[in-house]
Structure formats: structure tokens, C-alpha cells
Amino acid sequence: MNAIMGSGILGLSYAMASTGIMGFSILLLIVASLASYSVFLLLSMCTQTAVTSYEDLGLFxxxxxxxxxxxxxxxxxNIGAMSSYLLIVKSELPGAVAGFLSGDAESGSWYLDGRLLLLITSVCIVFPLALLPKIGFLGYTSSLSFFFMVYFALVIVIKKWSIPCPLPLNSAIENLQISNSTGECKAKLFHLSKESAYAIPTMAFSFLCHTSVLPIYCExxxxSKSRMQNVTVTGIGLSFLIYFISALFGYLTFYDKVDSELLQGYSRYLPHDTVIMTVKIAILFAVILTVPLIHFPARKAVLMVFFSHLPVSWICHILVTLTLNTIVVLFAMYVPDIKNVFGVVGSTTSTCLLFxxxxxxxxxLSREDLLSPQKLGACALVVFGICVGLLSLILIIFNWINQ
Incomplete structure (x- = not known):
């Protein structure tokens, strides 16, 4: 569940606004079910080949x-995932700092500049932690991230009744100047628009845990394949529940005005709310500690592709870590919207790794008959992944061109 749940939870309310409640529910259930089935296929191959990583499965x-x-x-x-996490730092850390300073903060101050705070966080916290040869102790702190996600979902439910609808015309709730359009407060069961192209990629991004399944299983x-499959189904099921609750109540709070990064709406309408402040700190804490963990498989893959012929050295270790960190920070600084990360990465790499x-x-690898249920299911998984990934990517690019 720690591997599944991450920044995707902040984009699912936007996905619901783009597809409608019923449309979102059906799509999320399909993606969660297919994610569970693809894990079953991976575990089946793991028992056949005795490999310990996703890369070795590709080799086999x-x-x-x-x-x-x-x-x-x-x-x-992983670069996309780390960029999405640091985008949250860039967008939410200035608001958290301003909230603690209440009315004393000046709008042009350096400590309210998201890009500068992102750079300081990356240099002082993320990079040193990512440099460590072993990062096992972060495994314990990262387990807190799941409880932060549960806390986040509970707060989204509670705060649904703290923000009036129609939404205030200005950002502060204290000034109760309300928009006259009651049509803004109607939930849509099904909805189709150009923004719907981001829905399935965001869901695929949100359920990806497959690079962690084999190492966990093999260690x-x-x-036991059956017990591991039960754990996977339970983990994906509970994640589905938390995702759905947070997406539903986030959507029912802001309706069509929901942001692509959910917390931004609460920052706008409840800027000094204590509970929202604690959620921001919890999410930021989880995100900052998770980024170094994601560095490890990314660096391992880089070393495997480009430097497998060289002996292991600290110089190579440091240079690869620095390069990855620099790329991720640049992406997080200059990508304007988190939905673009979810859309592009979700429609390409996430659908590949997931489906x-x-x-x-x-x-x-399987020696079963081509018409066996498992092989037919695997074939359907491939077709679904290619069709959905290509269609979503084409629609997203078309959307960019027309903007």
C-alpha cells in the first residue's frame, strides 16, 4: 500500500470532475482490477523463472x-513520480509557510517562492538522503505516509461541510459573497470532455506498485503466490477505497472548480484552517521522505543500462544521483501543472508497467495453451494497455496543441 499510494491521490478528484461520478467509479474499478490481475501474472512468472526484479523478467x-x-x-x-512529488512541494510548501506566519508574511518574500523552497528542500534533504548507500531506515518513516493518506481522506470528508456551495467569488470564506449559480453545485454522473483524457493515465499512475511486488515477494x-496475491488484492482494495472516498468528497466540495492538485482549492478557500495546515504538513512530510526512496530503483536502472560494464564506484553513484536529482528538480520547477505529469507519464510508462x-x-514465458484463460487474459491486458495509453496520449497532445 505504501508503494501504491502517493501523489496520485491529489489528482483523482480532478479525474472525477472530468468523467462524472459513475464514469470515474467504473474506470477506477477497471484499473484496480486489472492492476491486481497483472500482479497475479507477475507472481506466476516469478515462480516459473525465480527472477527477483522487473528488469530481470524483461531479460528472461x-x-x-x-x-x-x-x-x-x-x-x-520514476522521474515522473519524483517530479510529481516535488511539484507538490513547490505548490504547497509556500502556503504552509505563509499559514504559520499568518498575517506577518510579505507576498514577495523569498520564503514564499515555491521554486526557491523546492531547490532548498532538494539540496538540503532529498539529495543527501538519496546519496546514502542503504536507505532502509526510511522504510519505517515511509510507513507513516499511508496513515497520512488515511488522515487526508478523513479531512477531505469532514471539510466538505466547511466550504459553501456555490463557492465564494473571492478566495476568503470570511467574506460570504456567494456566486449566484446554483448549477455549479450539481454532481454529474457521467461527463465527457477534453480533460477526460487525463482520467485513466492518472488512475494508472495511482495504482502502480509493480516494480516493488517482485522484490517484496522474493525477499x-x-x-507463497496465493498469500502474496491475497495481500495484493487486499492492498489494492483498501487503496481503491481511500482513493474513491477522497476523490468523491473532494469533487463534491468543489464540483467543476476542483483543481488538478486537490490541496490548492483548500489553500484558496481555507488559507488559515488549522486542520488543513496539518494535512499539508503531513502530505509534504510524506512526499519529501518518499522522493529519496524512488531515487533508488531509478538509479539502479540507470546503472544497469548505462554503466553495467563499469565497476561499482562512489563517483559513479554520486554523479548518477546528482544527474537524476537535477532532472527531477528542473521538471518540477518548470512543469506548470501536475495533471501534465500524471497524463504523460500515466499514458506511457505507467500503462506499460501496469498492463x-x-x-x-x-x-x-508461459507454456500454457494460447486459448487458456490466463493467456487470453494476458492478451486482453496488452490490448487494453496499448489502446488506452495511445488514445490518452494522442488526446493529451491534441489538447496541448489547441490550448
């Missing part, structure tokens, strides 16, 4: 090109 199925392809996909996916003292690769590898 398609040789060196398969290994390089999977490693490259993981690099791009168990007595691994396409597990299905392809199973079709290649």
Missing part, C-alpha cells in the same frame, strides 16, 4: 533488449 522474456526496455521505462516512470522467508509488460511477458 526478450533478452538484453527486454531488460533495457524495462529499465528505461522504470527510469522515466519473504517462505514466499502491457506483464501481459507480454506472460504470453512469452
Amino acid at each position: 522474456a526478450f533478452g538484453s533488449p527486454g531488460k533495457v526496455l524495462v529499465a528505461t521505462t522504470i527510469i522515466i516512470q 519473504l522467508q517462505s514466499p 502491457v509488460y506483464p501481459g507480454l511477458f506472460y504470453l512469452k
